[in-house]
Amino acid sequence: MEEDKKANRLLNESSPYLLQHAYNPVDWYPWGEEALQKAKQEDKPIIVSIGYAACHWCHVMEHQSFEQEDIAKVMNEHFVCIKVDREERPDVDAVYMDAVHAMGLQGGWPLNVFLNPDAKPFYGGTYFPPQQWVGLLQNIAVAYQKNREDLDESAEQFVEHLNRSELDKYGLRESNFHVREEDFKLMGYNFSTRFDKKLGGLGQAPKFPMPTNYLFLLRYHHHTSDQSALNQLHLTLHEMAYGGIYDQVGGGFARYSVDAEWLVPHFEKMLYDNGQLVSLYAEAYQATRETLYHEVVYETIAFVERELMSPEGGFYSSLDADSEGEEGKFYTFTKDELQEILGDEEPLFSKYYHATAAGNFEHGRNILHRRKSDEEFAQKHELELEVLQEMVQNWKRKIMEVRATRIRPGLDDKILTSWNALMLKGLADAYYVFGNEHFLELALRNANFLLQNLKKGDKLFHNYKEEKATIDGFLEDYSYLIRAFTRLYEVTFDEQWLQEAKRLTDYTLENFFDEKEGMFFFTDQRSEKLIARKKEIIDNVTPASNSVMASNLHFLGLYFDEERYSTLSNDMLARVKDLLIKEPSHLSNWAALYYHKLTPTAEVAIVGENPGKMRSELSAFYHPNMLLLGSSDGQSNLALLEDKLAINNKTTIYVCYNKTCQLPVHDAASALEQLQGMQQNTKFPPL
Template sequence: MAQNKKTPNKLINESSPYLLQHAYNPVDWYPWGEEALQKARQEDKPILVSIGYAACHWCHVMEHQSFENEKIASVMNEHFVCIKVDREERPDVDAVHMEALQAMGVQGGWPLNVFLNSEAKPFYGGTYFTPQQWVKLLLNIAEAYAKDRQKLDQSAEQFVKHLNLSELKRFGIQQSQTEVSEEEFEELYRNLARQFDKKHGGFGAAPKFPMPANLLFLLRYYAHTENAAALKHINLTLHEMAYGGIYDQIGGGFARYSVDEKWLAPHFEKMLYDNGQLISLYAEAYLLTKETLYKDVVHETIAFAERELMSEEGGFYSSLDADSEGVEGKFYVFTRQELQDLFGAEEPILSKYYHVTTTGNFEHGQNILHRRISDAHFAKENELELEVLEEMVKTWKDKLMEVRSQRIRPGLDEKILCSWNAIMLKGLADAYYTFGNKRFLHLAVRNADFILRHFKQGDRLYHNYKEGKASIDGFLEDYALLIRALIRVYEITFDEKYLQEARQLTDYTLANFLDEQEQLFFFTDQSAEKLVARKKELLDNVIPSSNSVMATNLYLLGLYFDEERYQQLADAMLAQVKELVVREPGHMGNWATLYYHKLQPTAEVAIVGHQAPEMRSELSSFYIPNMLLAGTEGQSELPLLQDRSAINGKTTVYVCYNRTCQLPVQTAAEALEQLQNRTGQNPNFPAL
C-alpha cells in the first residue's frame, strides 16, 4: 500500500487497531506512556491527548480532515507532544480526561481532545473540531502557553483539585442507613418512571441508548410489585428496539444507539458490550413474558456475535465500525430499486414489511430496514398465513445476507477485552439459563475458559488480549464483570471451579482496589500507573458501574460462601450511594437492582443428586429473579451444599432464606410452591 512508504510514528508497535489506524498519520503520535510524558517535561511543551475508539464515526472524520493533513500535522508537531489513546484499552486515562472536560463545562463525547501542561495536568479541551476550528485552536493554545503560562497552570491546578475530589462529595451524597424499605423502593420507581418515553419506549429524548441496566431493574421491580405500568414500559421498549433500525433486521445484533427517538436511525457501530447485555435482557424478559419476539432476538444476536465477532480461540472482538468505504451505514442499507431487482414480484410485500420507500428513510435514497408490528399482525393485515409469512421472511433474510456478504465489510476492531468478554459471557450464560440451548452452553464454557486462560495470570487479570499477548493490567471493571459472569456460569454448570475463581478474584480486589475509608473500590489497582487522579466509578451508564457490579458480587458470594465480611461490605457500599439511587435511578439502574435484592431475602436453592442439572433446568424455566442456585450430583464443601444429601438416593431440593431452610422436597413443583409462598404471587409461576 502507498501509505507504507510513509514513515510511521510511535503508534506502529501498538496492539490497538484504533492506534494502528493512526500509525501513518503525519502527526508525531505517541501512545500514552512515560516516553511521551517525559518528552513534554524535558521540552516544556504542552501535551495534546486525543482519545477515541475504532468504531467511532466522528473520530474517523477528524482523522481524515485534520490528522492526515500535512499542514495541520506540522502545527501539532511544532507546538505539542501529541498522544493518541484508545479509550477502550485505557478507560482510566479516558475517565480522568472526560471528567476534566466536563469540569470545563463542555459536554463529553468522542473524539475527546484535551490539552495538558507539561506536568500532564489538563487545562483545556473539546470534542470534534473542523479543520479550520482545529488549527485556530492549536495556534491560540500555543500562544497562550507561551505568553500566559502561569494562568494556564493555575487553571490546571484547579481542575486537578476537582478531579481528586471524592465522588461521594462531588455528587453531594450523604451516607444513608443500610435499611431498605418498600416506600423508598416505590419512590425510586416513580423517579425512574418520570423519564419514560411512553410513545416509543426507552428513557428520555433522542439520542436513545438502550440502557439495559435500567430495563433489567424494571423487570425485577415488576416481579416484586406486579405494577402493570412497569411491564407495559418494558414490553414497549423491547418491541420498539427489536422492530427498529437500531436492531439489524437481517443479520441480528444491535447498534450502539439511535440518533432519533423512534429507534429508527442507528449510529451503525455494533459494540460487544451492548449485544452481551441485550442478550441478557431479552432472555430475562422472555422468562417473564414468553414473548416469541424476545426469543428470536436472543438467538439472532448470539448468531451475529458468533459469526462476526468471535475469534478462532473463543474470545470475542470488540466492535464493528459504523462505516464501510468511508460511508456510515453503507453495509446495511438498501434502495428500493436494489430490492426490486433482487425480489421482483415479491418486492412490494417485502417493502411493506420493512417500510422501504422509493425516496428512502435515510441518506441518498437509502432505506434502513425496520418493522412496526408483529408478524401475526402483519400476516392478518395482508391476508397471509403466519407460517407462510415466516417462511418468506426467512428467505428474504437469507438472500439479503448473501447480498451483504458481497459488500465491503465495516472495519473490525480485533482487540479482545476482558470486561467486554465477561459481559458477553454472562449474556450467553443467561441465554442458556432461559432457553436450555446446548449451543449457548458450549459457547459460554468455551469463552469462560478462554478468558481464564488468556487474561488471568496468577491472582491478577489483564485488560486486553491480541495476537497472543496481554499487556495492560486489569481495571476494576475487568474483575467485577468477570466475577459476575463466573457466578452465572456456575449456576448453569454447577462446576465449582468457576465459583472458586470468582472468590479468588474477589479477594484480590478487596486487597488491591478497596478504599477502606469510603468502603468503595477504586477503578485502578494500587500498583497501577499513577495518573493525576485515582478515580472511582459510581454511576451506572450503558455499562453498569464497576462498583455496583462489585457490590452485587459481594452480596451473592456472601450467600454462596457464608462470608459475613462480603455481606457487610455490600451493605456498606449500597448505604453510601442509596440516597443517589433513590433520587437519580436513571443513572443508578444496577444499584437499584441490588436494592431490590435486599428488600426480601434471596432464595438460596440447593439441589443435590444425580438429576441436579435437570432439576436446575426445570426451576430456571420460571421467572424467579431473586434466587441463586447451587447444585451437586455428589458431595460438596460449598457452605450452601455442605451436609446436604439426596434423600433415599433421589435428587432433593433445599429452599432456604437467611440460613433457614424449608423442608427438603423432591419435585420442581414442590420447590416452586415453597418459593411462591415466600415471594408472593407471580404471574410466571404455574398454578400449583
C-alpha cells in the first residue's frame, strides 16, 4: 500500500509519470538544479531515467527494479537518481537519446543514461532486466572510483558529438533556392521504393501511422496524377482503419502496430497521433469522398472529446496501454465474453470483427478488426447495407457499455501545448471539410484555453496541470500552434488568430533562430541551458519543428506580404533539399512544403455577405495549395484584402497568385476552374 511507503521528491511534481514513481524506494529527484548540485557536492555519478506515463516497458522496469528495496539501495548509495518525463522535457530527452545513439546503442524508452556530475553522459541504454541492471550499477560504481579519468574523457567526447551541428551531421549545406519538376518526381519515386504494396505503410514491422507521409502523398497525387501514390494512400488508410491499431468500437488510434498487418497495437493512445490522423483522414475524404474516412474522423473526434478533453477545454496527453497490469485488457474480448454480451448476434459479430475461440491475442483474447468494407460484408452475408450498419452501431453500443464497467487504462492528464495544437488543427481541418459546427466549437474552446493558460505575453509554456504552467515552451509548441492558429483563421476569418500566429512567429525569430545556420534551435535562448542546444530537422511521428516553421513562414509571408518570412522559408528548404530528394520519407513535411513552392500558392479572398458560406462551398473541392482570406465588411488589416470589394452586392471570390488576380467570380465552381488552370499553367521552368 502506498500509504505505508515513504514518498520521495517526485510527490510534489505534476507529471503523472513522475507521480507514478513518487513512492519508489529510489531517492528520485526531478530534473533540476537541486539534483545537479547534489551530484557535484557529493561527487557522485548521475542516473537519468527517462520515460512517459503510457510506456509499457517503463512500467515493467519500475516494477522489477525501481520498486525493489535492494536495487534502490544500490542506486541511492552510489548515484544521484533523476526521473524525467520525456513529454514534459523533450529537450532533455533529445540530448541524452542522441548520446545513446552516439554510443552505438538502439534508443527507446525507458532511457537510462549515466552522467558525470557535470551532466555529461558516459554510458546508457534502454530497458534492463533487474539482475542485469544491478550488475551494471555495481560495475559503473566501481569504474567511477577506479577509472574516473577514462569516464570523464569519454563523456567529453560524447559532449563534443552532441554539440556537432545537426546540419553537419546530415551533410546539409547552403544552397540557392530553386524547385524543379524533375526533382519533385524523383522525390516521389524514392518515396515509393519504401511502400509496402500489400499491407500499406512503409517497410516492415513495427508500423507507425506517420501522418505527414500520407499528407505528402495526397499532394503528390494532386500535382502529378500519379495513380500509384493514391493507391498507396488508400491501401494504408484502409488497412489502418480496419486494423487493430484503430479502436473499432470506441474510435481513435493506438501509437503503433507491432506487426506488419496493423493488427496488434501497442495499445497506448496518444493525443498527437489522433490530432494528426484527424487532419489526414479529413483531407483524404475531401480529396476522394471515401465514406470510411468520414467515419474515422467522426469516431476519432468523439473518442478525444469523450476520453481526453478536460473540463476547461484542454486535451490530456494519453491513455496507457495497460489496465489491471495487462496490456490491452480493456480493449480485448474472449469469444465467451462476446457471446454473453451479444447473444444470438455474436456469430455474425465475430465474422465481422474476426474474433475466434482461440483468440488472436494473448490469453485467448481477441483484438477486433475488419477485413472488408460494409458493402462487401453485407453482400457476402446477404444483408441489406442499412440493416448491417444499424447492427454494427448496436454492437458498438453494447461493447462500450461493457467497457464502461471495466478498470480503465491510466490517463496522463497533463496538457501539452504542442500536442493540443495538433489536435486543434485536426478539429479545424475537420470543420473545414465537413462543416460540422461542433468541431468548430471544440476548436475555439481549445484555442481560447491555450491563450488563457499557456501564453503569457508573446511567450508560450509547454505544460499545464492543476492551473499551473511551469516549463518554457519549445519550438514544437510555437511552430505547431502558429500552424493551428493560421488554420483557425482560414475556417473563421477572425483575424485575431492570424495576428496571434504572427506574434508567435516574431517571438521565435527573436529567441530561437540561429542566424549562422538559418534554422531554429529547439529551445528558447532565455530558457535553461543544457550541455547541448539541438535543432530538430527530421520529420518523425510528429513533423520536425523546423519543417513546420519553414511552412509557417511560407504562408505567413504571403498573408502579411513579409518578404523576410518568405526568404527564410526558401533558404531553409534549400538547405535540406539534397537530403529531401534522397530520403523523402524522413522529411515528408519538408516534401509537402516543396509541393507548395512548386507552383505558386493561390491566395483566395472571399469578400461580401457571409464569406463563410462561400468558403464551405469551396471546401467541396480539393485544392491543397491555397490560403484562404475573408471579410464580410471590407474592414481588414491584411494587405491581401486591400481593394477587394464585393461586386454588385454579391459575395465575390478573388483568386490571385504572385500578387496577380484573376477576374473576380461569384461561385465556387468558377473559382475552382481558375485554380486548376493556375496549377496547369504556372509551373516553374526547370533551372
